[in-house]
Amino acid sequence: MSxxxxxxxxxxxxxxxxxxxxxxxxxxxYRKVARAIKETPDDVAELMxxxxxxxxxxxxxxxxxxxxxxxxxxxxQVHQELLEKIPNGLLGxxxxxxxGPKSVAAVWKNLNVENLDDLRRVIDDKSIETxxxxxxxxxxxxxxxxxxxxxxxxxxxLHHALAIAEVITGWLRQxxxxxxxxxxxxxxxxxxxxxxxxxxxxxxxxxxxxxIQTFTxxxxxxxxxxxxxxxxxIRYHNPSVCADTVQVDLRVISAESMGAxxxxxTGSKEHNVRLREIASKKKxxxxxxxxxxxxxxxxxxTEQEIYKKLGLSYVPPTLREDRGEVELAQKNKLPQIIQxxxxxxxxxxxxxxSDGRNEILDMVTVxxxxxxxxxxxxxxxxxxxxxxGLDETRLLEQVEKVHEINDSVKGFTILAGSEVDILAxxxxxxxxxxxxxxxFVMASIHSGMKxxxxxxxDRVLRAMENPYVNCISHPTGRLINRxxxxxxxxxxxxxxxxxxxxxxxxxxxxxxxxxxxxxxxxAIEAGVLVCINTDAHDIxxxxxxRYGIATxxxxxxxxxxxxxxxxxxKLKSWVAEKREKFI
Ligand code: DGT
Ligand code: CA
Ligand code: CA
Ligand code: ZN
Numbered sequence: 001m002s003x004x005x006x007x008x009x010x011x012x013x014x015x016x017x018x019x020x021x022x023x024x025x026x027x028x029x030y031r032k033v034a035r036a037i038k039e040t041p042d043d044v045a046e047l048m049x050x051x052x053x054x055x056x057x058x059x060x061x062x063x064x065x066x067x068x069x070x071x072x073x074x075x076x077q078v079h080q081e082l083l084e085k086i087p088n089g090l091l092g093x094x095x096x097x098x099x100g101p102k103s104v105a106a107v108w109k110n111l112n113v114e115n116l117d118d119l120r121r122v123i124d125d126k127s128i129e130t131x132x133x134x135x136x137x138x139x140x141x142x143x144x145x146x147x148x149x150x151x152x153x154x155x156x157x158l159h160h161a162l163a164i165a166e167v168i169t170g171w172l173r174q175x176x177x178x179x180x181x182x183x184x185x186x187x188x189x190x191x192x193x194x195x196x197x198x199x200x201x202x203x204x205x206x207x208x209x210x211x212i213q214t215f216t217x218x219x220x221x222x223x224x225x226x227x228x229x230x231x232x233x234i235r236y237h238n239p240s241v242c243a244d245t246v247q248v249d250l251r252v253i254s255a256e257s258m259g260a261x262x263x264x265x266t267g268s269k270e271h272n273v274r275l276r277e278i279a280s281k282k283k284x285x286x287x288x289x290x291x292x293x294x295x296x297x298x299x300x301x302t303e304q305e306i307y308k309k310l311g312l313s314y315v316p317p318t319l320r321e322d323r324g325e326v327e328l329a330q331k332n333k334l335p336q337i338i339q340x341x342x343x344x345x346x347x348x349x350x351x352x353x354s355d356g357r358n359e360i361l362d363m364v365t366v367x368x369x370x371x372x373x374x375x376x377x378x379x380x381x382x383x384x385x386x387x388x389g390l391d392e393t394r395l396l397e398q399v400e401k402v403h404e405i406n407d408s409v410k411g412f413t414i415l416a417g418s419e420v421d422i423l424a425x426x427x428x429x430x431x432x433x434x435x436x437x438x439x440f441v442m443a444s445i446h447s448g449m450k451x452x453x454x455x456x457x458d459r460v461l462r463a464m465e466n467p468y469v470n471c472i473s474h475p476t477g478r479l480i481n482r483x484x485x486x487x488x489x490x491x492x493x494x495x496x497x498x499x500x501x502x503x504x505x506x507x508x509x510x511x512x513x514x515x516x517x518x519x520x521x522x523a524i525e526a527g528v529l530v531c532i533n534t535d536a537h538d539i540x541x542x543x544x545x546r547y548g549i550a551t552x553x554x555x556x557x558x559x560x561x562x563x564x565x566x567x568x569x570k571l572k573s574w575v576a577e578k579r580e581k582f583i
Pocket of ligand 4: 348349350419535
């Protein structure tokens, strides 16, 4: 059982209650609990055992009882009873973007719509348009929503969203008079997946229509969902850019409001709610047009002046999730989050020796362009046979080669490492004698991830106990939108990481982002060092470090928490220390 299941159940309870027209306050209390569970790195089953459920925001006695009921029985009676009250297929109708519980209730009660097929039927025969608030336009949007739901899995990965956003902003720059163009929403906050892409264009109001028309005419604009003077919205799909289909919203904003709009549309919604509360305590009003005292706009041109007038230090977008950043900003105590320029090296990458596509020297060249002072070469070990993993002989040959190349490159260090497989019992693919010849060892699980929590966790613990293992790479093994994380006891792993002086990786691969933000935060708060790496398989992969940095920032990671932000000398003595302590 995982937190995700209980989050879904609580949200479903709220949705069904809303469809049934129940009290909004109670509906929201369920949503709050779902959100609190989503935000916590802790396992709810464990929180229950430790009698700590009520430490979650919004969880009182009743919700705690419901969570316990689920942990014990795998069910919640209220949930079951609610599901009895609506047709099965109605939950599918609820998943359509833009169709909230109130609309679902309307089509169900008035037109007997019980599932997606029924919904299609009332759209086709236009009977939906007879309902109050459901014109031809809304009907069309719903139909597109159904198609969208059927054609894509919904949220797309960060790097795909970024690729699309870059093409669109590039296209829009052709409009003469457009001053500035920026990303907002979850893309700017660098969330791991993106629901829709939000873009803001700063321009004179008179240019609005031209900008929106240019936007909706872009190649790949499959459907125009909205097209007005200041706002346009399209469904974008262009296979030559990316296989995903995604909604893109563009808003044209005047210079006076640009900061306010950028702040508002960057979100998150939860962060914005907190800001508006602070504004109202100061007898001010905050919206997407500016910060107002009565009718007078007191800030709006820049985000900085808005935060300042609210008495907050500027909150970087990656922190805007209402995870404590507002309180810290009030006290001027925001963490100095890690920047890409703080990194001194990348500790995880592959070359042609295993499944990489470039040579060691190619990787060095790009690493130097990125401003690094060192890299660690980590090809796969022999158990990863499909990845052409190195056996002992090939590894030791590579070590020699790395040392040779290292001697020929000035002012830069190439370390000889390995991404050694953690075997089923937690031992490693190479003997300690072989590992002792390496400079920095990354250890990973690549197979058998389905085991139970205890077994998985013990496997990682045992690997960390090896004196030569310096970092566990992509610790949970998840693949975003493709593979669930391994069931692991992250708390125990973190404790062992401290005890054994082992770092945990934040993999920058946009498919992984592993550790993820909340786990990274949990690790650094406990005192574990993290290592932000790309796991690059070619020179281009090295540039994906931006996603790892963003994930680390979202976890409030600072420079002092990052092993590869250390100088090479410090890094080497850190490795030596573990060996001295445990051999
Ligand atoms: P997404 O698209 O699901 O990945 O997530 P976002 O955060 O991009 O959400 P989106 O596109 O619905 O809205 C963009 C931002 O606009 C959001 O982060 C905050 C702001 N916003 C949207 N709706 C509301 C709202 O009802 N209240 C407040 N305070 N802000 C909102
Ligand atoms: Ca969005
Ligand atoms: Ca949006
Ligand atoms: Zn790797």
